[in-house]
Amino acid sequence: MKKLALHWKILLGMFLGVVIGLLMTNFEGGKELIQDWIKPFGKIFINSLKLIAIPLILAALIKGVSDLKDISKLSKMGGRTIGIYITTTIIAVSIGLLLVNLVNPGHSISEETRTEMVSNYSDNTTKYKETAKTQKEAGPLKPLEDLVPENIFSSATSNRNMLQVIFFAVFFGIGLILIPEEKGRTVKHFFDGFNEVILKMVDLIMLAAPYGVFALLAALVAESPSIDLFKALGWYALTVVIGLLLMITIYTLMVLVFTKKKPSFFINGISPAQLLAFSTSSSAATLPVTMERVTEHLGVEEEVASFVLPIGATINMDGTSLYQAVAAVFIAQAFGMNLDFGTQLGIIATATLASIGSAAVPGAGMVMLVGVLGYAGIPEAGLALIFAVDRPLDMCRTAVNVTGDAAVSMMVAKSIGKLGEPKVKDWDDNYLKK
Ligand code: ASP
Numbered sequence: 001m002k003k004l005a006l007h008w009k010i011l012l013g014m015f016l017g018v019v020i021g022l023l024m025t026n027f028e029g030g031k032e033l034i035q036d037w038i039k040p041f042g043k044i045f046i047n048s049l050k051l052i053a054i055p056l057i058l059a060a061l062i063k064g065v066s067d068l069k070d071i072s073k074l075s076k077m078g079g080r081t082i083g084i085y086i087t088t089t090i091i092a093v094s095i096g097l098l099l100v101n102l103v104n105p106g107h108s109i110s111e112e113t114r115t116e117m118v119s120n121y122s123d124n125t126t127k128y129k130e131t132a133k134t135q136k137e138a139g140p141l142k143p144l145e146d147l148v149p150e151n152i153f154s155s156a157t158s159n160r161n162m163l164q165v166i167f168f169a170v171f172f173g174i175g176l177i178l179i180p181e182e183k184g185r186t187v188k189h190f191f192d193g194f195n196e197v198i199l200k201m202v203d204l205i206m207l208a209a210p211y212g213v214f215a216l217l218a219a220l221v222a223e224s225p226s227i228d229l230f231k232a233l234g235w236y237a238l239t240v241v242i243g244l245l246l247m248i249t250i251y252t253l254m255v256l257v258f259t260k261k262k263p264s265f266f267i268n269g270i271s272p273a274q275l276l277a278f279s280t281s282s283s284a285a286t287l288p289v290t291m292e293r294v295t296e297h298l299g300v301e302e303e304v305a306s307f308v309l310p311i312g313a314t315i316n317m318d319g320t321s322l323y324q325a326v327a328a329v330f331i332a333q334a335f336g337m338n339l340d341f342g343t344q345l346g347i348i349a350t351a352t353l354a355s356i357g358s359a360a361v362p363g364a365g366m367v368m369l370v371g372v373l374g375y376a377g378i379p380e381a382g383l384a385l386i387f388a389v390d391r392p393l394d395m396c397r398t399a400v401n402v403t404g405d406a407a408v409s410m411m412v413a414k415s416i417g418k419l420g421e422p423k424v425k426d427w428d429d430n431y432l433k434k
Contacts, residue, residue, distance in 0.1 A: 006206065007271040013210035014217050014279060021221025031222045039219035045212025048205050049276075049285040052198055054156050056288050057310045058169050059195040064306030065173025066188055073416070074174070074307075080415055081308050084408045085316040086352070088254075092247055092318035092404075093351045096325035097344055099243050105235035105326075106333020109385070114334055118384045143357065159284050160359055162314045170307075195306075202288040209272065209289075213279040220391070233389045236330045240393050243322045244400045251407035259414040261298075269297035269422065270406045277402040281394045283313040284360035286402050293406070300409050301418040308412050312405030313360050319400030320365035321355035323393060328372045331382030343376050350375045365397060366390055 004012075020038075024030030068074050147167050149155040155164040176184045252263040273293045277286040291309050294300045300308075325347055332339050339347075354368035366383065373380050413419040 005268075006209070007268070007275060009210040010213055010272055010275040010279075013212075013214040014275065017214040017217030018221050020214075021218040024218070025222050034218055034222040038215045040215075042212060042215035042219055045205075045208060045215065046280050046282070046285050048208075049280070049288055050159055050282075052201055052205075052288050053159050053162070053284055054165055055194070056198045056202075056291065057162060057165050058156070059191050059198050060291065060302070060306030061166060061169035061310060062173045062176065062191045063188075063195045064303040065170055066176040066184070066191070067303040068173075069177060071174065071177060074170075077304065077307060077412060077416060080412050081311060081408065084411060085312060088251075088318050088404055088408065089316065089321050089352050089355060090348060091250065092243075092322040093325045093348045093355075095246055096240075096243050096322035096351075097329065097347065099239050099246075100326040100329040100333075101344075103235060103239045103242075104333060105239050106330045106335075108235050109233075109334045114385065118381050160361070162284060162310065162360070166310050166314070195302075198288070199292060202292045206272070206289060206292070209276060213275065216279045224391070233386065236326070236386065237389045237393060239330070240323050240326050241396055243326060244319055244396050247318055247322060247400050248403055251403055255407050255410055258411045259419055261410065266298065266407070266410070269293055270403060273402050273406065274399040277398040278395045281362035281391070281398050282360055283317070283398055283401045283405070286398070287313045287360075290402050290406060294409050296424045297422045298406065298410055299420045299422045300413040301420060304413040304416070304418045305409050308409040309405050312408060313402075315356045316405055316408065317355040317358055317360075317365065317397075317401045318404040319397030320358050320368075321351045322400070323365055323397045324351040324354055324369050324372050327369055327386050328376055328378055331373065331385055332376065332378045334385055335379055335382060337378065339376060339378075347372060347376055360401075362394055362398075363390065365394065 021034065024034050065074060068077075147163055149161065149164040149168065152165070152168045155161040155168070176187060252266055255261055255266045256263060270290075270293055273286055273290040276289050277283060280286060283290075287310060290313070291305055294305045294309065295302050328347055328351070329339060329344070350372045354371050355365070357371075358364040358368045366386075369383065370380055373382065410419060
């Protein structure tokens with residue numbers, strides 16, 4: 001019998017999670033039951049993914065860079081990767097701006113709803129503003145300064161320091177290329193083997209994915225705010241979602257044009273990672289799976305995937321940048337402000353930078369949105385307006401962030417002759433095979 005493909009199993013898990021979440025909230029004590037007995041499994045699942053993010057980056061990047069055997073290849077790949085990442089982000093922000101100006105969702109918010117929301121969520125807004133303020137107080141070159149850690153062991157203690165670990169791994173890989181081959185052989189073999197083990201751990205975690213997403217979604221549904229708030233923000237949420245769907249279409253077309261791979265091939269290959277990104281709202285937690293899907297199912301050679309994807313997970317957030325543009329203009333509209341063309345152009349620049357600066361964790365895009373609002377002179381209290389629907393939109397934008405990284409890895413791989421045939425076909429997913 002043909003086995004059910006992984007993405008169907010994950011979708012089934014998500015569906016059952018939503019159904020159980022909705023059912024249980026109707027019973028007295030149902031929410032508590034979910035919190036005590038189901039939610040922990042979701043947490044265990046996310047933790048197991050996060051647990052391998054740093055070792056994966058370290059092993060995969062050192063292996064990837066040292067496999068290149070040549071510094072000029074590395075700089076070529078690096079240049080292309082950053083170039084395409086920035087281009088797709090600018091496209092995403094522009095689409096967001098275009099849509100929000102066309103749909104005009106801010107005008108559908110009544111004065112009354114606005115005042116109510118601003119007062120209901122003002123506590124949360126203050127928290128976000130404070131986090132953003134500490135980030136803003138730092139000088140313009142702070143991100144660059146932060147890239148180089150003073151101690152790799154302390155960097156590796158937090159997933160928030162992924163860029164520092166990436167820096168170290170690339171630097172180490174370059175060192176490995178530059179020493180005589182016989183001296184580096186043992187180190188190289190060690191990291192090659194280490195990488196294989198980590199990839200196998202990802203396979204094993206994926207066996208639990210349908211159950212993990214079930215638990216995550218059941219808990220999320222049980223804890224979500226009332227449906228009335230969603231209605232008031234319907235047009236805004238719809239604008240973001242339409243923009244995100246457009247981005248997925250654009251990626252699929254880019255993959256088709258640049259790599260000649262069919263849209264169904266791309267979407268089938270990447271869908272389990274998209275679903276996990278949706279369920280976890282974290283590109284960082286999804287990274288191990290994105291890596292596995294791209295190398296095993298989309299044909300990108302490991303040395304490209306292990307370079308392009310960790311960088312993408314930390315700096316390429318097209319879904320986030322699109323959302324930031326829509327949210328900023330939506331808040332301005334709701335407060336009756338008219339943003340001129342120049343300010344909107346500035347939003348393209350600030351949202352691009354803000355998305356690069358957003359951490360690959362749930363809700364990070366909203367913290368960085370404060371900077372975009374500040375630039376455009378939009379009241380930061382307006383964050384309260386979008387708070388209620390932020391989690392579902394975070395889920396959607398994270399799925400887009402991950403899709404963008406995968407698409408770019410295919411394009412970069414193609415451009416340097418490193419896009420081959422997939423190693424695994426979806427119907428013979430066999431994660432326990434050697
Ligand atoms: N959750 C997003 C991610 O991890 C970032 C954000 O937009 O909040 O990609």
